């Protein structure tokens with residue numbers, strides 16, 4: 305049984321994880337924290353994590369980019385593994401997470417789904433084969449309450465392309481601001497926001513005679529919740545180091 309402290313427990317992802325754990329023999333949320341309040345959980349919800357006295361194995365964070373440094377400090381104070389699923393972190397926060405990995409185990413992924421993490425590998429393979437003959441464009445769509453654009457996942461997909469392309473690529477976010485023909489060493493990244501879309505990502509490799517599209521569609525938030533719980537199991541007992549979903553999947557495949 306992995307005991308979890310859940311930061312951002314009153315949000316959409318917080319509810320998805322809490323609902324999954326209520327029926328689980330493998331995972332238990334022992335406490336949560338959020339600036340919002342909700343009294344329908346079977347565990348206490350703290351406004352300030354430091355007020356909690358419960359013992360736990362790992363912290364899962366699905367909150368807000370502005371909240372991540374303070375929950376990271378809580379993880380350092382309690383010397384517990386920290387799983388950061390919140391997106392749109394600034395460079396200073398990313399650097400602090402990396403530095404913290406010398407003292408505690410930290411895990412960071414902008415997308416906890418197994419499908420997206422496999423998609424990253426497919427995109428790398430396609431880039432090796434098709435760039436620079438094919439133009440590469442990334443399209444993402446999310447619900448109308450999402451705060452950041454482009455999504456953290458779109459940026460992970462762009463980084464996967466960049467990792468395999470021999471040139472330094474220019475990211476073009478708003479093509480309407482660039483009145484010139486498309487250059488080869490570019491990745492176009494476009495965002496759509498509307499309704500209740502959970503998360504759609506496409507990477508298009510557009511040649512003169514054909515287009516290859518690699519796409520992923522999240523049907524439910526449970527896919528991210530399940531991934532976060534797998535990460536909790538993977539991180540339980542780790543003392544220090546920096547881990548991603550690829551490390552977690554590699555261990556799952558070995559089992």
Ligand SMILES: NC(=O)c1ccc[n+]([C@@H]2O[C@H](COP(=O)([O-])OP(=O)(O)OC[C@H]3O[C@@H](n4cnc5c(N)ncnc54)[C@H](O)[C@@H]3O)[C@@H](O)[C@H]2O)c1
Pocket residue numbers: 311312313314315316317318337338339340366367368369370371388389390391392413414415416417528
């Ligand atoms: N890594 C992934 O797979 C993945 C998947 C979905 C969402 N996300 C990211 O996770 C984050 C949360 O997503 P969501 O859809 O649940 O958002 P949400 O807005 O529904 O929930 C966020 C919660 O965090 C709380 N919060 C805000 N500031 C806080 C603070 N200082 N301390 C504690 N709690 C605080 C809010 O009150 C809210 O309850 C976003 O950054 C989102 O992009 C990541």
